[in-house]
Amino acid sequence: MTVTRSMSGKTVLITGGTGGIGRAAAVALASMGARVGITGRDRARAEDSAARIRADSGNRAVDVFVADMSSQAEVRRLADAVLREYPRLDVLLNNVGGFWAHRHLTTDGLEHTFALNHLAPFLLTSLLLERLKTSAPARVVTVSSNAQSMGRIDFADLMGDRTYSGQQAYNQSKLANVMFTYELAKRLEGTGVTATVLHPGVTSTSFGAEDTARGWGALIAVMRPFMKTPEQGAETSVYLASSPEAEGLTGKYFSDRAPRKTQKASYDAATTARLWQVSADLVGLSPPARAAL
Numbered sequence: 224m225t226v227t228r229s230m231s232g233k234t235v236l237i238t239g240g241t242g243g244i245g246r247a248a249a250v251a252l253a254s255m256g257a258r259v260g261i262t263g264r265d266r267a268r269a270e271d272s273a274a275r276i277r278a279d280s281g282n283r284a285v286d287v288f289v290a291d292m293s294s295q296a297e298v299r300r301l302a303d304a305v306l307r308e309y310p311r312l313d314v315l316l317n318n319v320g321g322f323w324a325h326r327h328l329t330t331d332g333l334e335h336t337f338a339l340n341h342l343a344p345f346l347l348t349s350l351l352l353e354r355l356k357t358s359a360p361a362r363v364v365t366v367s368s369n370a371q372s373m374g375r376i377d378f379a380d381l382m383g384d385r386t387y388s389g390q391q392a393y394n395q396s397k398l399a400n401v402m403f404t405y406e407l408a409k410r411l412e413g414t415g416v417t418a419t420v421l422h423p424g425v426t427s428t429s430f431g432a433e434d435t436a437r438g439w440g441a442l443i444a445v446m447r448p449f450m451k452t453p454e455q456g457a458e459t460s461v462y463l464a465s466s467p468e469a470e471g472l473t474g475k476y477f478s479d480r481a482p483r484k485t486q487k488a489s490y491d492a493a494t495t496a497r498l499w500q501v502s503a504d505l506v507g508l509s510p511p512a513r514a515a516l
């Protein structure tokens with residue numbers, strides 16, 4: 224991976240930094256000198272990952288935050304811990320996400336894919352936004368997927384109560400990542416905080432392994448030799464988080480470090496505003512937090 228910039232003095236929070244694309248991004252950004260916070264669900268696994276990130280990057284400034292981000296109470300606790308530990312936050316990399324073949328409910332009674340892939344970054348970003356603004360220039364980078372192009376926000380059945388397909392739920396959540404970013408960029412105009420979103424490329428990680436569809440293992444085995452390595456999959460995240468070229472870029476979707484168009488519906492201002500409002504209601508944003516956006 225090309226080192227494009229010294230990140231000394233910068234603080235970066237990466238959700239889902241214990242494995243896959245997030246861990247590779249953590250190594251790259253720590254190698255550039257950033258203080259890097261990673262999140263994961265399990266303390267021992269997260270501490271072990273942090274130790275390996277320190278060894279691989281030669282940077283001791285790697286911190287662990289433990290949270291199951293499918294739970295809104297845990298996202299709130301995570302935000303409180305980050306605000307306590309980090310007086311400044313230069314980059315928030317919303318990386319955590321996954322695919323579940325079957326429908327699961329979170330502790331909040333919400334469909335897991337929508338809750339983890341979309342509502343968790345929505346809530347975490349909202350709760351950290353003032354800290355990002357006071358650290359400006361700062362960046363919010365969100366990992367989506369080209370699956371956004373097949374997504375549809377089904378306002379009548381957001382949680383897949385009536386019909387659930389793992390693929391549709393994933394596509395919807397990844398389109399929601401894009402629309403969230405476009406709306407966030409608008410709301411952040413003039414603050415010095417940018418919002419970008421990206422497709423990492425098909426990458427060999429543990430993606431989808433928690434709840435596999437029939438035939439998934441065989442499909443992955445066939446595709447694995449053609450997939451990106453985690454380091455390659457992290458390149459666009461790292462570029463948007465650190466590159467001087469990306470300074471000031473906002474409200475755009477990237478793949479292979481280049482801006483790309485997303486599906487037509489993603490640019491519909493009324494739909495992005497509606498999704499924002501529905502998401503704010505679902506995460507119970509208090510009026511002061513909402514006023515910050």
Ligand SMILES: NC(=O)c1ccc[n+]([C@@H]2O[C@H](COP(=O)([O-])OP(=O)(O)OC[C@H]3O[C@@H](n4cnc5c(N)ncnc54)[C@H](OP(=O)(O)O)[C@@H]3O)[C@@H](O)[C@H]2O)c1
Nearest residue numbers: 239241242243244263264291292320368425426428429430
């Ligand atoms: N891999 C691909 O081909 C591909 C393609 C397009 C987009 N993406 C996107 O890239 C992002 C990263 O995916 P990946 O492939 O690196 O996946 P991965 O290897 O499965 O890693 C997922 C990360 O998320 C964390 N995580 C999972 N559930 C969590 C939860 N409930 N609370 C907190 N953390 C949780 C995991 O940490 P712990 O298990 O330690 O908690 C791990 O660090 C996702 O947003 C995905 O949608 C991936």
